[in-house]
Amino acid sequence: MSFRSGRHFLHIPGPSNVPDRILRAIDRPTIDHRGPEFAELVLGVLPGLRELIGTSGPVFLFAASGSGAQEAALVNTLSAGDTILVIHNGFFATVWQDTARKLGLNVEILDLPWETGVDSNRVAERLSQDAEGEIKAVLVVHNETSSGVTNNVHDVRLVLDQLRHPALLLVDTVSSLGSIPVEHEKWGVDVTVSSSQKGMMLPPGLAIQAVSSRALAAADSATLPRAYWDWKSHLDSNETGFFPSTPATNLIYGLGEAITMFREEGLEQVYRRHEHLAEATRAAVRGWGLEVFCQSSQHYSPVLTAVTLPEGFDSDVIRDLILDRFDLSLGTGLGKLKGRVFRIGHLGSLNALMLAGALCGIEMGLQLAGVPIHTEGVQAALKVLRSRFELVEE
Numbered sequence: 001m002s003f004r005s006g007r008h009f010l011h012i013p014g015p016s017n018v019p020d021r022i023l024r025a026i027d028r029p030t031i032d033h034r035g036p037e038f039a040e041l042v043l044g045v046l047p048g049l050r051e052l053i054g055t056s057g058p059v060f061l062f063a064a065s066g067s068g069a070q071e072a073a074l075v076n077t078l079s080a081g082d083t084i085l086v087i088h089n090g091f092f093a094t095v096w097q098d099t100a101r102k103l104g105l106n107v108e109i110l111d112l113p114w115e116t117g118v119d120s121n122r123v124a125e126r127l128s129q130d131a132e133g134e135i136k137a138v139l140v141v142h143n144e145t146s147s148g149v150t151n152n153v154h155d156v157r158l159v160l161d162q163l164r165h166p167a168l169l170l171v172d173t174v175s176s177l178g179s180i181p182v183e184h185e186k187w188g189v190d191v192t193v194s195s196s197q198k199g200m201m202l203p204p205g206l207a208i209q210a211v212s213s214r215a216l217a218a219a220d221s222a223t224l225p226r227a228y229w230d231w232k233s234h235l236d237s238n239e240t241g242f243f244p245s246t247p248a249t250n251l252i253y254g255l256g257e258a259i260t261m262f263r264e265e266g267l268e269q270v271y272r273r274h275e276h277l278a279e280a281t282r283a284a285v286r287g288w289g290l291e292v293f294c295q296s297s298q299h300y301s302p303v304l305t306a307v308t309l310p311e312g313f314d315s316d317v318i319r320d321l322i323l324d325r326f327d328l329s330l331g332t333g334l335g336k337l338k339g340r341v342f343r344i345g346h347l348g349s350l351n352a353l354m355l356a357g358a359l360c361g362i363e364m365g366l367q368l369a370g371v372p373i374h375t376e377g378v379q380a381a382l383k384v385l386r387s388r389f390e391l392v393e394e
C-alpha cells in the first residue's frame, strides 16, 4: 500500500475511532491484576458501567468480543434442548441464533423484515400461542448493525408482561451501548450483552454483560456446559475488584476514561450528538438521490446508516475505491445485503467536521464510481450540521 498522510477515516459501524484520551489511558504499564491498585481501578469503574447500562445489579467483563457476550448469556441461563425465540430482523440476530444452535438449543426464528423495527404484534402473536411456556428465552438485537435499524426493546418486554410469559429477555446492545440509551432495569431486560469497540470508544476486547436477578436464578438450574463464561465465579471475585482469570487490564483503564468522558459530555448530550450526526448522514444520502435502507423513521439508527445502491452497482467495489482514493473505511453489506448496501458508521468519538469529511469522501467516491448521484448530499448534510450551532447561539 502506498504512503498515506494524515489520519485514516474509520467509518465502519465499529470498531469505532478510539479517542486519543483513551489511547493515552490504555498506554500504561500493565499492573498486577491481583493487587490493590487493580482492585481500586475495577471498583471505581463498575459503578459507572452500571449507570450507563441502567442497572443496579451485577455487570460482568470478559476478555472477549461481543460474540463472547452473546454466548455467555446463553450458556449461563439455558439447558440443552431448551426452546428459544430469536426475533430476527438482521444479520446479527443470525449470528446469535447460529451460536445458540451450536450449543444445542432448539432455535425458533421469528422472521421479520429487515427494513424496519420489530413489530411487537408479531411477537405477541407467537408468544400467545405458547401457553405451556415452552419458550425459555426471547432474544432481540437492540441496534441492528447490519441494517441501521434500532428496535424497541421495551415493547418486547411489554408483550411478555401482558401475556405473563415467563421467558427471559436477552438483548444484544453491542452497537447501541454508549450511543443510544440502554435501560437494562427499566426495560425489564434479563441479560444485556455488549462490547467495547463501538459506542464505548475502546479497542475490541471487552465483552460486557448486565444480568437481572431472574437471570442469576436461572443460572442456578441451567445446565449448558460453561467454564470460562461462568457468571458465578465472576460474581464473587468482582465484589472485591478482582476476576477469576486474567482480565484485559489495560482495556479497563480505557473503560474508566470512557466513563469519565461520558460524564464530562453528559449522557443526554452524547445521545443527542449521535442523533444529530445520523440526521445529517440521512440528509446526505437523500441529497445524493440514494435510499436509506431503513424504511421507518421511528427506527432510524443513531449509530449507522445503511445506504442502498441502484441496481448494477456493487457496494464492495465502491467501498474499495473509496478506501483506495480517500483512506476512508465504510461497512460492507452483511448477509443478504452483501453487495447491495454500504454502511456509514457515525458513532463513538465523532464530531460534525469528522462526519463532514467522511461524507465528502463518499460523495467523491460515488462520482468516481459512476453512480448516478446528485452532488447535493454534502450540502444537505452541512445544513443539518450547522443547524445545531444556530440553536446553541440563540
Ligand code: PLP
Pocket: 014, 065, 066, 067, 068, 092, 095, 141, 143, 144, 145, 146, 172, 173, 174, 175, 195
Ligand atoms: N451483535 C451486534 C449487534 C454487532 O454489531 C456485532 C458486531 O459487529 C456482534 C454482535 C458481534 O460482535 P463481535 O464481532 O464483537 O464478536
